[in-house]
Structures are given as structure tokens and as C-alpha cells.
Amino acid sequence: MSTDLKQNSSNPGSGTTESQGTVTHEMLKQVLLTGTRPGRSGPLSASATFCWRALLKIKHVPEQMLDVTMFPIMFTLMFTFLFGGALAGSTAAYLQFLLPGILVQSIVFITVYTGFGINTDISKGIFDRIRSLPVWRPSAIVGALLADTVRYLIAASVILVLGFILGYRPEGGLAGVAFGVVLTLVFCFSVSWIWTLLGLVLRSPNSVMGVSMMILFPLTFASNIFVDPATMPPWLEAFVSVNPITLLVTSVRGAMDGALALGDVALTLAASLAFVVVFAPLTMFIYRRKH
Amino acid sequence: MNVLPDLRRASLGQGQHYPMENTGCYNFLDPWYSFMAPQGAVHDMKHHEHALAAIEAFGLERHFGTTKAVDGVDLRVERGSVFGLLGPNGAGKTTLVRILATLLLPHAGTARVFGHDVVNEPDEVRSRISLTGQFASLDEDLTGSENLVMIARLYGFDRKAARERAMFLLDSFGLSDAADRQVKSFSGGMRRRIDIAASLVVTPDLIFLDEPTTGLDPRRRNQVWSIIRALAAAGTTVLLTTQYLDEADQLTDRIAVVDHGRIIAEGTSGELKAQVGxxxxxxxxxxxxxxxxxxxxxxxxxxxxxxxxxxxxxxxxxxxxxxxxxxxxxxxxxxxxxxxxxxxxxPSLDEVFLALTGTTATEEAHA
Structure with a gap:
């Protein structure tokens, strides 16, 4: 034992920026003696910890905030000024119609980063470390999704503030807007389970992005986000009317316009629930078996 | 640092027991107990035998496609020992470790860690083991202390205790200067140390170290060796994988030589060398x-x-x-x-392989 101590102390730091690597038996013994296991962390606290981890990433990698700030701004400005005049006679009138829809679209698009993040984790060692801890299994994913909800909230605020500056006035008032945003967050949390599944199954972060976009583009554009489906051919109108994004947009638009349609809200929540019921267990099944 | 004396006194107060007994999980299996309680002794002895082994595996198999990464492995690792899995790249060492650490399901066979089945009681196993993988198993974007706090929180420490534990670990591993730096900026040696520190947030009964010195220069390798010796001295069971005979020889009590997913020889380093010359x-x-x-x-x-x-x-x-x-x-x-x-x-690893299989490890790795 003492020889090791000598070996260590005869190894002074090389003078570089590297920290001194002297680990003595005595110190390690104290580490081991004091490593008493506290009570197990509960599902909530474990999820909160994973959520905290994801939020720290925003602090350390601020570039990723572009997705939740610049993209929503671009989308809103582009669609309002590009199509507003042609579709609704004036950009002001179109904005009144578009804003709830563009809010939904922007946030739904950001959900794909969930799968991207999980896939990135898998390619690093951290995934193994997390999976070898005695914690409630879904907490890693639930925590990440909760942190994403914070990102969605930021995107929503950006769009609402921008909309307000451009002249959007919600007739549903603050309560209507808040209800619309919360409903969107619930829906996006549920939809994210599809991407977590893809994140676990697909090989690379880029393929996750590709496949997610392939699903999202038709779903968001073939909806009532940009135009009234009444002008579409019957087959497309039929698709649009059962598209869950349409249900969500109708509900959010209703809430923000002050004409809440409870039937649509119920259907949106049912669709959200269905996503979770189908994709959460599938995700967890794969997560357990992932090698 | 200042939390330490209290904690130490508290755990020493329990009767000067060393970490293995600290978990309090095996009191009923304690050898003295079964020795002093003749009734049901047979029953106790059975449990006792299970309890003695940190790892027991029978006929483990795992394949990826047509490749048999693990092909019928029997293994027994005694409590408190340092056990080495020695083999070239691609021999199946990592796959074997991942099965034992509940990260991968075996396709055949059974494995028990401290008597708990890795397939049916994964949580029991997970609460007794720690894993330090081949690559830094931490979040590279987070700082050293954030990583350790996160792991401590996941183990159930409250916020304050988690922070104190993290600081103490960073201190003990000579990393306090780097506490607030992102892990991605750490050097190879620092990464390895914080990785091991992360495995000791809670004192494990068994620690898996998957090629802990691969890619380290001799000085940093010595640091890791010294940590492993200290772990062993403190009574922690260590399962270590390595490509270097020298390393297995220096650190382990027993060595299993792994090749093509099979254990082709097992014994103390003396016994192995006797086979090889x-x-x-x-x-x-x-x-x-x-x-x-x-x-x-x-x-x-x-x-x-x-x-x-x-x-x-x-x-x-x-x-x-x-x-x-x-x-x-x-x-x-x-x-x-x-x-x-x-x-x-x-003898080098190549020569051990030559003697045991007729091909050298380097040829294998290229095959």
C-alpha cells in the first residue's frame, strides 16, 4: 500500500493545465466509507433530475436555442408576409387566422429534437451509465421530454410576442391563449414518444431527423394551419379532417379566438392519450432491450 | 470536505465494519451467523454459497447476427476479489460485462450477481454494481461537478448532500480545479478518473471496469492502477477487462482468458503462466x-x-x-x-494466446 503512495507522490503534475491526479489509498478509503446509499430516488425526483440535466445543456450549448427562437420567427414572418395578401386579402387579416396554427406548427417541428437527443446519448457512454442506475426506467425519457416542454414554452412565447408586435390580437384573451399553449404542450409531449421510439430504433441522429421530417411535413402542411380545408379536393379534405394536427389547431384557434370548441379539445386530448398509450410502452420496451 | 468527518464517524460507529458490510443487505447471510445457527444450516449454507460469489454465470450466450459475441461462458467471481477478463479486441469481453451489468439480455444461460438474477432482478443487481465503460460514460456538455451531482441525485441524495458528495469526490480524485469545466475539455487521464469517481458516488459492492487503461500513457495508467489497488484493498469486488497480460498480472487475483466469446483458460496469473511457460x-x-x-x-x-x-x-x-x-x-x-x-x-498476451489457441492475439484482431 505504501509503495503506491510513494509512486503517486513521486509523480508530480507535469505542469500542464491538467489537474493533479494523486489519488491516495487513504482518500479512496474515505470515499468508499462515506458512500452510504441513501433511500432510492422516486420516479418524480429522477425525472426532475434528468429534466435538470437537459436544461443545463441549454446553458452550456446555447446554440441549440436557435431552433426555438429563430425558426419560429422565420416561419411566422415568412408565411404572414408571403401568403397573407394572397390568401386573406391582407397580411393583418391572415395573421389573425395563421398565428394559432403557426404556433402549433413551430412547436410540433421542435419535437423532433427529442429523438435526435436520445439517439445522440446512445452513441455516447452516458446511455449505459444511466441504464445501469437503479432508477425508474422511463425517468430518463420523461425528464428529457419535460425539459423539451420548457423549450416549447420558450418557442410559444417568442411567437406570441412577435404576433402581438405584428398586430395579432387574441379575442380569447390571456386565458384563451394560455389554454391554447397548454393544450399544444400536452399534445407535443405525447407526440414526442413517437420520436423517442425512432431515436432508439434508428441508427444515427441524422436518420432520426430525416424520418421525423418525412412524417411531420405532410402532417403539418396537410392540415388547417395555413388554409381553410373547404377549398381542398374531397380526398384531401377527408385526410385533413382526421389529421390530429388539424384537431389541435382547431382547438387552439378556438381557444385563442374566444370560441372554445370542447368537442375538438376532447378529441385532441384523446389523440394525445392514444400517442402515449401506444408509443410510450413501445419506447420503454425497446429502451430495456437496447444494446 | 467538512461533511466528511461526521459521515465517517457515523459509519464507523456501526462497528468498524468495512464497506462491504455497510450496505446491511447480507446480514442474514453472514458466515458467522450460519455458523452459529445450526437449525436450518443446510438452507443457510445454500444461500451462503450464493452470497459468497459476487458473480456466478452458467452457459451465457449472446450473438449479434451470426457472430457469437459470447459463446457459452461459465464464470465465478468471489466476493472481494479482483477478477480480470483478458483478451484481444473483439473477444467478447465488453459484451460479457454488459450482460452482467444488466445492459444486455443473454440469449442463453443465466447469471447471478450477489445471488440476484441479471434478467429477472435487474434492479437488485443495479443497486449493487457500478459500471465504468470503455468510453467516458458522462455527459460531455455538462461540467464535472454537474455530472456527479446528477448521478448522486439519481441515487437519491438530496440536493445539498448530492453537492457535497460531488465536491468530496472531485477533491479525492484530484479534480477540484476542473469541477466547473465541461467534461469534453478533460484530458484522457482526467476523464478516466472522473468516470471512476462517478462509479463511486455510492459505494458499490461490485465495480466493472471495462478496459480502464486503454489509451492512457504510462503515468496515467499508473494512477488508474493505484485506484484499482485501493479499491481492492478496501474490499470492493472488481471485474476488470484488459488487453494487457501485464495489467491483469499486476492487479488481479484471478484471470480468465477470453477468445471468440469463450473462456479458454482460467486461473491465477501463476497458474496461467505455468500453462504458457x-x-x-x-x-x-x-x-x-x-x-x-x-x-x-x-x-x-x-x-x-x-x-x-x-x-x-x-x-x-x-x-x-x-x-x-x-x-x-x-x-x-x-x-x-x-x-x-x-x-x-x-510472456506477452500474444504468447499466452499462442500457447492457448495456436494463433496470436494480434492475428485474431486482424482476422
Whole structure:
């Protein structure tokens, strides 16, 4: 034992920026003696910890905030000024119609980063470390999704503030807007389970992005986000009317316009629930078996 | 730092027990207990035997596609021992560790860690083990202390205790300067240390170290060795994988040599070396055309197989008794064979493999 101590102390730091690597038996013994296991962390606290981890990433990698700030701004400005005049006679009138829809679209698009993040984790060692801890299994994913909800909230605020500056006035008032945003967050949390599944199954972060976009583009554009489906051919109108994004947009638009349609809200929540019921267990099944 | 004395006193107060007993999980299996309680002794002994082994595996198999990464492994690792899995890249060591650490399901066979089945009781297993993977198993974007706090929180420490534990670990591993730096900026040696520190947030009963020194320079390798020795001295069971015979030899109580997903030899390093021959003899002749006669002379004197080396000049043999090498040198000189290099050394992993399988580890890795 003492020889090791000598070996260590005869190894002074090389003078570089590297920290001194002297680990003595005595110190390690104290580490081991004091490593008493506290009570197990509960599902909530474990999820909160994973959520905290994801939020720290925003602090350390601020570039990723572009997705939740610049993209929503671009989308809103582009669609309002590009199509507003042609579709609704004036950009002001179109904005009144578009804003709830563009809010939904922007946030739904950001959900794909969930799968991207999980896939990135898998390619690093951290995934193994997390999976070898005695914690409630879904907490890693639930925590990440909760942190994403914070990102969605930021995107929503950006769009609402921008909309307000451009002249959007919600007739549903603050309560209507808040209800619309919360409903969107619930829906996006549920939809994210599809991407977590893809994140676990697909090989690379880029393929996750590709496949997610392939699903999202038709779903968001073939909806009532940009135009009234009444002008579409019957087959497309039929698709649009059962598209869950349409249900969500109708509900959010209703809430923000002050004409809440409870039937649509119920259907949106049912669709959200269905996503979770189908994709959460599938995700967890794969997560357990992932090698 | 200032939390330490209290905690230490608290755990010492329980009766000067060392970490293994600290978990309090095995009191009923304690050897003394079964010794003193003759009723139901048979029953107790059965449990006792399970309890003695940190790892018991029978017929483990795992394949990826058509490749059998683990192909019928039986393994027994005693509590408190340091056990080495020795083999070249791709031998199946990591797959085996991942099965034992509940990260991968076996396709056949069973494995128990402290008596708990890795497939059916993964949480029981997880709460007794720690895993340090081949690559930094931390979040590279987060700082050193954030990573440790996160792991401590996941183990159930409250916020304050988690922070204190993290600071104490960073201190003990000489990383307090780097506490607030992102892990991605750490050097190789620092990464390895924080990785091991992360595995000791809660004192594990068994720690898996998957190639802990691969890619480290000799000084940093010595640091890791010293940590592993300290772990062993403190009574933690260690399962270590390595590509270096030297490392297994220095650190472990028992070694299993792994090749193509199978354990092809197992024993103490002394036992293994006895199978291989205690020493390796390397001879290099000056002229290539003399090698054939050198091979013949050496085989006569050493009374063992002498293998030609990769180039045209060298030949190798493993010898039981180093003294015989002197005779070999004299015989070569008598035959007029000019020798440029004549050395007797410890067998390398390649030579162990050669002796056990007939191919060298390096050839395997390239195959």
C-alpha cells in the first residue's frame, strides 16, 4: 500500500493545465466509507433530475436555442408576409387566422429534437451509465421530454410576442391563449414518444431527423394551419379532417379566438392519450432491450 | 470536505465494519451467523454459497447476427476479489460485462450477481454494481461537478448532500480545479478518473471496469492502477477487462482468458503462466539462412516447440525454466549460428494466446 503512495507522490503534475491526479489509498478509503446509499430516488425526483440535466445543456450549448427562437420567427414572418395578401386579402387579416396554427406548427417541428437527443446519448457512454442506475426506467425519457416542454414554452412565447408586435390580437384573451399553449404542450409531449421510439430504433441522429421530417411535413402542411380545408379536393379534405394536427389547431384557434370548441379539445386530448398509450410502452420496451 | 468527518464517524460507529458490510443487505447471510445457527444450516449454507460469489454465470450466450459475441461462458467471481477478463479486441469481453451489468439480455444461460438474477432482478443487481465503460460514460456538455451531482441525485441524495458528495469526490480524485469545466475539455487521464469517481458516488459492492487503461500513457495508467489497488484493498469486488497480460498480472487475483466469446483458460496469473511457460525466449539470428538450423538446435535443447517469428530472422519459444536458456545460447554458438538478439522475458498476451489457441492475439484482431 505504501509503495503506491510513494509512486503517486513521486509523480508530480507535469505542469500542464491538467489537474493533479494523486489519488491516495487513504482518500479512496474515505470515499468508499462515506458512500452510504441513501433511500432510492422516486420516479418524480429522477425525472426532475434528468429534466435538470437537459436544461443545463441549454446553458452550456446555447446554440441549440436557435431552433426555438429563430425558426419560429422565420416561419411566422415568412408565411404572414408571403401568403397573407394572397390568401386573406391582407397580411393583418391572415395573421389573425395563421398565428394559432403557426404556433402549433413551430412547436410540433421542435419535437423532433427529442429523438435526435436520445439517439445522440446512445452513441455516447452516458446511455449505459444511466441504464445501469437503479432508477425508474422511463425517468430518463420523461425528464428529457419535460425539459423539451420548457423549450416549447420558450418557442410559444417568442411567437406570441412577435404576433402581438405584428398586430395579432387574441379575442380569447390571456386565458384563451394560455389554454391554447397548454393544450399544444400536452399534445407535443405525447407526440414526442413517437420520436423517442425512432431515436432508439434508428441508427444515427441524422436518420432520426430525416424520418421525423418525412412524417411531420405532410402532417403539418396537410392540415388547417395555413388554409381553410373547404377549398381542398374531397380526398384531401377527408385526410385533413382526421389529421390530429388539424384537431389541435382547431382547438387552439378556438381557444385563442374566444370560441372554445370542447368537442375538438376532447378529441385532441384523446389523440394525445392514444400517442402515449401506444408509443410510450413501445419506447420503454425497446429502451430495456437496447444494446 | 467538512461533511466528511461526521459521515465517517457515523459509519464507523456501526462497528468498524468495512464497506462491504455497510450496505446491511447480507446480514442474514453472514458466515458467522450460519455458523452459529445450526437449525436450518443446510438452507443457510445454500444461500451462503450464493452470497459468497459476487458473480456466478452458467452457459451465457449472446450473438449479434451470426457472430457469437459470447459463446457459452461459465464464470465465478468471489466476493472481494479482483477478477480480470483478458483478451484481444473483439473477444467478447465488453459484451460479457454488459450482460452482467444488466445492459444486455443473454440469449442463453443465466447469471447471478450477489445471488440476484441479471434478467429477472435487474434492479437488485443495479443497486449493487457500478459500471465504468470503455468510453467516458458522462455527459460531455455538462461540467464535472454537474455530472456527479446528477448521478448522486439519481441515487437519491438530496440536493445539498448530492453537492457535497460531488465536491468530496472531485477533491479525492484530484479534480477540484476542473469541477466547473465541461467534461469534453478533460484530458484522457482526467476523464478516466472522473468516470471512476462517478462509479463511486455510492459505494458499490461490485465495480466493472471495462478496459480502464486503454489509451492512457504510462503515468496515467499508473494512477488508474493505484485506484484499482485501493479499491481492492478496501474490499470492493472488481471485474476488470484488459488487453494487457501485464495489467491483469499486476492487479488481479484471478484471470480468465477470453477468445471468440469463450473462456479458454482460467486461473491465477501463476497458474496461467505455468500453462504458457514461465518465460518467453526470443532469439534473432544474423543471417536468415541460419534460422532453420537455429530452430532445430533450440528445439533440441529446450525440448519444446520453437516458432518462427514474422520476419525471416526471429524465433520464439516459451520455456519453463529460464536456466535452460544459457544452454541454448551455448549450443547456438557451438553450431556457429550468429545471434544478434537473445532475450528471456515474461510472456506477452500474444504468447499466452499462442500457447492457448495456436494463433496470436494480434492475428485474431486482424482476422
Amino acid at each position: 514461465n518465460s518467453a525466449l526470443h532469439v534473432r539470428v544474423a543471417r536468415a539462412e541460419q534460422r532453420q538450423s537455429a530452430l532445430r538446435v533450440l528445439e533440441n535443447v529446450l525440448n519444446t516447440t520453437v516458432v518462427p517469428g514474422n520476419d525471416a530472422f526471429s524465433c520464439h519459444a516459451s520455456v519453463e525454466d529460464g536456466a535452460i536458456a544459457g544452454d541454448a545460447m551455448i549450443s547456438l554458438a557451438k553450431e556457429g549460428i550468429e545471434v544478434t538478439d537473445f532475450s528471456l522475458g515474461r
